[in-house]
Amino acid sequence: MLKRIDIGRDFKRHKEEYMQAIEKVCEETAYSGGKYADQFAAEFARYLGVAAATGVNNGTSALQLAMLCLGIGEGDEVIVPANTYIATAWGVTYTGAKPVFVDCTADTWEIDPARIEEKITERTKAIIGVHLYGQPFEFKAVKEIADRHGLYVVEDCAQSAGAKYEGVMTGGLGNIGCFSFYPGKNLYAFGEGGAVTSNDPAYIDKADVFKNQGCRVRYYHEVVGYNMRLEGIQGAVLSVSLQYLNDWNARRIEIGKRYDREITNPLFKLQYHPENTQPVYHLYEVQVPDPDHFLKYMAEKDIECNRHYPVPCHLQQAYQDLGYKRGDCPNAEQLADHCATLPLFPEMRDEEAAMVIAACNAYQG
């Protein structure tokens, strides 16, 4: 069976390096935060070309910290795309603020700038754009709206490490960038991890205090804080992985572009990648008439596929109190009803990609 993603191949290839990095952390017992977590954060900031970054325990925390750093809370509203992983909205909800869901476009499947302004009220404080599937959203248009209304822009970069918008790395475009290093993201830890990035070091300074129990100096708590530090072992693993991120992304792009060119079955609708962006093909999403039927067909051909995501945020049971209904975000609903994710990961072989393409093109619905 060809897996949708097989991260075991990466471990096999670089096992020595990973184990040495982990061993060093153990020898120095730098387990929670500390030298190796901080070292990675500095390397990651340099990689992205941003002023500062701080490592945290996961991407969901990164989003919550972004809201806390911007002073968002009870009574505030934050614009969030309806088609994203639910954690984009959790970060808002945890602070007591309300996520307000906006539809995506019919072709890029990213937040639709034309649908944002109608959702802005006097309570709106920020827009969270998600570079979903590793495809940068239309940042300039979102930023223009934000500037016109005095709003912050937060980037959810959980799927876009290394992706670029007009030559600039995602995570350095808006006020704050939020990353996840969950296993399977294009830069990933051996467990949970995340990062908050910004070109304004004051935000990262705040995030550092919030994530560390509200302390700058141990046992002196300036604010009500959280335990959201990055583990030392994860920092050390991420420092190894970061060296390979460009190679991994290049291979993802190679396979992704091949799918773009060679999947020609008219039953498939593919994602549009605007010229001014460099996507990293974190997830290769397609739309098919009947995804369940398609997943079964692919499984019979020994190819594992899955779906991102079958229910859009505004229709999730967890948010039923917000009062959305079917029809509120038609493009996101269409995507949720028809999406299927094809296998794509850096260690995938050419003949495996060819097998996926052949199966897709032979599919008759």
Ligand SMILES: *Cc1c(COP(=O)(O)O)cnc(C)c1O
């Ligand atoms: C993975 C992901 C998150 C959450 O990150 P965790 O590290 O799993 O908490 C948030 N947003 C998006 C778009 C994601 O893909």
